[in-house]
Amino acid sequence: MLAYHADLENVEVKIRLGVLIACLFASSSVLSPSATAVSTNPSQVCVGNSCSVTFPFSGDYYQWSAPVTGTYTFQVWGAQGGNAGYNGTSLSAGALGGFASGQKVLTVGDTVYIYVGGQGEGQASTSFSDFLAGGFNGGGIGQNGKTGTANNRAAGGGGATDIRLVGNALSNRVIVAGGGGGGAIFQGYGINYPGVGGGIAGGNGGTANYPAPSEYSGFGGTQSAGGAGGRNGAQALAGSLGSGGRGSNDNSDYGSSGGGGGYWGGGGAGWGMGSGGGSGYVGGVLSSTLTAGNATMPNPSGGTMTGRTGSGIAKISYSLPATNLSIAISGGATTTNKGSVTQIIATTDGAGFITFYVGTKKIAGCIRMFSNIGTRTCSWKSTYQG
Incomplete structure (x- = not known):
C-alpha cells in the first residue's frame, strides 16, 4: 500500500513498497534557489x-x-x-x-x-x-x-x-x-x-x-x-x-x-x-x-x-x-524486485536542487539534481525484495 507524508520545512516523503520504506528527503538548504x-x-x-x-x-x-x-x-x-x-x-x-x-x-x-x-x-x-x-x-x-x-x-x-x-x-x-x-x-x-x-x-x-x-x-x-x-x-x-x-x-x-x-x-x-x-x-x-x-x-x-x-x-x-515536493513511483508499483530499476518521480513548484534518498542513504546519480518547476526522475536499482 502506497503511503507518504510531506513537511514543507524539511520536505520529506516516505513510500512503502511492501516491507521496503524508501525515504526521499530534500532539506530546505538544498531544495532552494542557489546564489x-x-x-x-x-x-x-x-x-x-x-x-x-x-x-x-x-x-x-x-x-x-x-x-x-x-x-x-x-x-x-x-x-x-x-x-x-x-x-x-x-x-x-x-x-x-x-x-x-x-x-x-x-x-x-x-x-x-x-x-x-x-x-x-x-x-x-x-x-x-x-x-x-x-x-x-x-x-x-x-x-x-x-x-x-x-x-x-x-x-x-x-x-x-x-x-x-x-x-x-x-x-x-x-x-x-x-x-x-x-x-x-x-x-x-x-x-x-x-x-x-x-x-x-x-x-x-x-x-x-x-x-x-x-x-x-x-x-x-x-x-x-x-x-x-x-x-x-x-x-x-x-x-x-x-x-x-x-x-x-x-x-x-x-x-x-x-x-x-x-x-x-x-x-x-x-x-x-x-x-x-x-x-x-x-x-x-x-x-x-x-x-x-x-x-x-x-x-x-x-x-x-x-x-x-x-x-x-x-x-x-x-x-x-x-516549495511543495511530491513523490510518486512510476507505474504505481507497491513492491520491488531485487535488481530491478524503479523510477522515482519528484514534482516541485519551485526551482532548486533535489537529493533522493533510500532510508538515510543517498541514491547514486540522484544527488543535488537541479529541478526547475516540474518533475525530476531518479532511477534506483533495488537491492531489496518484496
Whole structure:
C-alpha cells in the first residue's frame, strides 16, 4: 500500500513498497534557489524557509546575486578604529563602529555589492613617524609621533560597511554603517576619546583635557558633509564622501589618528587629539534603523551589544517561497524486485536542487539534481525484495 507524508520545512516523503520504506528527503538548504555569486561568497544558512548570508571582513568587496524575488533585510556593522599602541600592546582603543538596518525589495538575479569595513592599523606598529593605514572602505590614515614608544602613538580610522545596488560606486550605496575614529595617546592631553561610527552623524573626537567638541580634534561626518579636521599643529584633513580624513601629517612629536569611514567620513585628529567617526546612512532602504557605536545594537552572533569591535560585518536575510515536493513511483508499483530499476518521480513548484534518498542513504546519480518547476526522475536499482 502506497503511503507518504510531506513537511514543507524539511520536505520529506516516505513510500512503502511492501516491507521496503524508501525515504526521499530534500532539506530546505538544498531544495532552494542557489546564489549565483562569485565563488568566494559565503553560503546561505536556512532554517525552514528563512535564510541568511553573513559576510565577514575580507579586505575586498563581495558581489552577490539575489536568489529569489522578495523583501530582503540588510544589516551592516561598521568597523572599529585602530587601537593606538606599540608592538602588539593596545594603549588607546579606537572608537566602536555603528550599525544600520533596512529592507529592500529585490528581483531574482539582482546584483548586490557588499563592502565590509576593516579595522584601522595601530597597535602592531613598532616604528616612529610611520603612517598607519585606515581600515578597508574609507578609514582615514593616521601617523605615529617621531619619538617615544608608550606615548605619541596613533592609529588609522575604521572602515564603513555598506551595501550597494545597480553598481558599485559610492553613489550606489543604499545603506551604510559608519566606522569609528582611530585611537591616539599623548599623556599630556589625558585619555583619548575618538568619535564613534554613526548614527545619523559620527561622533566628535576629544580628550579628557580637551573634551568634544573641540577645534583641536576631528568632527564626525554628517548626512551632507565630512567632519572637519582638528587644527592642533598642522591642520588635519576633513572627512570626504565615503572616507575619513588623515590625521595631522608633519612628522611631529605627537601622534595623530585618522577619521572613520562612513556615508561621509569623520575628520582626522590634530596632534595627540581625537579623530571623528563616520556617519551612517539609510536613505535607500525602508523600515530602517540607524545606531551610533555608543548605543545598543543587535549582535550578529545573537543578542545585543554596544558598538562593533574589530572589523565590520554584514548580514542579508530573506525568505524562500514555500516549495511543495511530491513523490510518486512510476507505474504505481507497491513492491520491488531485487535488481530491478524503479523510477522515482519528484514534482516541485519551485526551482532548486533535489537529493533522493533510500532510508538515510543517498541514491547514486540522484544527488543535488537541479529541478526547475516540474518533475525530476531518479532511477534506483533495488537491492531489496518484496
